[in-house]
Structures are given as C-alpha cells and as structure tokens.
Amino acid sequence: MLELYHFHGATCGLKSRLAIAEKGVEFVDHAVERGYLRSPEYRKINPNAVVPTLIHDGDTILESSCIINYIDDAFDGPALKPDNPLGVAKVWWWMKRADECLPMIGTLTYTVSMRPKLLKLSPTEREEHIEGIPIAATRARRRRIIEDGFESSDFGQSIEGLQKMLNDMEQALQKNEWLVGDDYTLADIAMTPLVERLHELQCGGMLETCPAVADWYERIQARPSYETCLGPTPNPEAAQHKEAGLKAWPEIKELLSA
Numbered sequence: 001m002l003e004l005y006h007f008h009g010a011t012c013g014l015k016s017r018l019a020i021a022e023k024g025v026e027f028v029d030h031a032v033e034r035g036y037l038r039s040p041e042y043r044k045i046n047p048n049a050v051v052p053t054l055i056h057d058g059d060t061i062l063e064s065s066c067i068i069n070y071i072d073d074a075f076d077g078p079a080l081k082p083d084n085p086l087g088v089a090k091v092w093w094w095m096k097r098a099d100e101c102l103p104m105i106g107t108l109t110y111t112v113s114m115r116p117k118l119l120k121l122s123p124t125e126r127e128e129h130i131e132g133i134p135i136a137a138t139r140a141r142r143r144r145i146i147e148d149g150f151e152s153s154d155f156g157q158s159i160e161g162l163q164k165m166l167n168d169m170e171q172a173l174q175k176n177e178w179l180v181g182d183d184y185t186l187a188d189i190a191m192t193p194l195v196e197r198l199h200e201l202q203c204g205g206m207l208e209t210c211p212a213v214a215d216w217y218e219r220i221q222a223r224p225s226y227e228t229c230l231g232p233t234p235n236p237e238a239a240q241h242k243e244a245g246l247k248a249w250p251e252i253k254e255l256l257s258a
C-alpha cells in the first residue's frame with residue numbers, strides 16, 4: 001500500500017502528487033491540516049514536522065526529491081528519468097536546484113502572505129509558532145521574516161535567487177521543450193510547484209523576461225496530472241496568496257529593478 005501525507009497548499013506535497021499522477025499509481029491520500037504536522041503522532045513518522053511523507057508497504061520515505069525519485073523507480077508507468085547517465089545527472093541537477101529554491105519560495109510566501117496572520121497572534125502564540133519549528137535554520141529564518149518582513153535580508157536574497165532560478169530555466173527551455181531534453185521528467189515535476197507558487201503570489205511579472213518558461217508553464221498546465229492534482233483540490237490558500245501578492249508586487253518589482 002502506498003500512502004502520502006501532505007496538505008493542500010504545500011509546494012513539496014504538490015511535487016509528490018504530480019509524480020504519483022504522472023505514474024498513474026493508486027495511493028491513500030492523507031491530506032492533513034498544517035497543525036497536525038506538529039502532533040507527536042505525526043512527528044513519529046516525520047520528525048521535521050513537514051510534508052511530504054511517503055509510506056510504502058510500511059517503509060517511510062522522507063524528502064520530496066527522494067520521494068519522487070522513489071516513485072519513478074518503484075512503479076510501472078512512463079519513465080520520468082532519461083535512460084542515460086548524463087540525462088539522469090541533469091535531472092538530479094534540477095531536483096537539487098528545486099530543493100535549494102524551496103526556502104526562497106517559503107520566504108516569499110511567508111513574508112508576503114502568511115506574516116500578516118502571524119502578526120495577529122499574541123506574543124506567546126507567535127513564540128510557540130516559531131519555537132515549534134524543529135529545524136534550527138528554518139526556525140531562525142521564520143523569526144527574521146516575522147520580525148523584519150520585507151526588510152529581512154532573506155527576502156531580498158530570495159527574490160534574487162528566484163529570478164536566477166527562472167533565468168536558468170529560461171536558458172534550458174530556449175533549447176528544449178522540457179527542462180532536460182524532449183521528454184517530460186522529474187526535473188519538470190520538481191520545478192512546477194515553485195513556478196505555480198510565483199503565479200499564486202501574483203509574481204507572474206518575474207516571467208516577463210522568460211518567455212520560454214511562460215510557454216513551459218502553459219504546457220505543464222495542459223498535462224492531465226496538473227488537473228488531477230489541482231482541479232478538484234485547488235490550494236485553499238490561493239485567494240489569500242492572490243490578495244497579499246497583489247499588494248506586495250510593487251515592492252518586489254522595485255527589488256528586481258534595483
């Protein structure tokens with residue numbers, strides 16, 4: 001039995017669900033609430049209190065890149081990696097890149113959309129929220145985001161890093177239809193939720209200089225896996241992201257042109 005723990009609105013959760021949908025694998029969908037991630041019950045299976053968590057016949061697999069690679073290797077269905085070592089290395093390069101960019105998209109999401117809610121908590125509740133984050137680096141970053149908002153050094157660095165990510169994608173997609181050649185691979189899956197979140201946060205303007213990425217994103221949206229994952233269960237935080245993103249865009253645009 002294959003089981004996936006995720007929450008709707010989690011970028012890494014979407015990554016795993018896209019891989020499952022592309023392979024056409026049956027799974028038990030444990031869509032949980034964010035709050036559940038910190039429960040002792042969940043922390044027994046994922047001590048980092050994050051999603052995704054994949055459980056296959058009782059074995060637990062953590063980390064979204066390891067999860068999508070495992071799904072590709074363990075199940076029948078279309079291959080999501082090339083059949084040659086160089087192609088596989090290129091796919092891993094993008095998966096590593098997606099992992100590096102995740103804290104940046106998290107910083108953007110929290111600064112723009114989640115921070116206003118967190119600032120409404122009482123000082124004790126806010127402290128509980130921060131101290132409840134098991135990973136020290138994430139905890140420290142969350143504290144800076146809440147305290148300094150758009151002024152945090154994390155924010156500027158993340159915008160710069162995400163624009164660099166889009167520029168790298170643009171270079172690859174000027175040459176090929178998909179990130180690694182002519183076939184859709186795990187590289188495309190890994191990058192999809194990051195570009196999806198930029199759109200949710202109304203940062204589509206960042207793609208103005210990246211026409212090939214914009215075209216790629218249209219091809220991504222036309223795939224049945226996109227509809228399977230986001231059609232019936234769109235991100236419940238999408239409206240909040242949109243409203244907050246529209247307000248934040250002038251600030252982001254200024255940072256980009258600095």
Ligand SMILES: N[C@@H](CCC(=O)N[C@@H](CS)C(=O)NCC(=O)O)C(=O)O
Pocket residue numbers: 010011012013034037049050051052062063064065099102
């Ligand atoms: N490196 C981990 C990162 C996992 C991660 O940070 N997941 C986020 C969602 S994308 C999460 O669960 N955050 C908990 C929260 O927002 O409370 C992976 O790739 O699986």
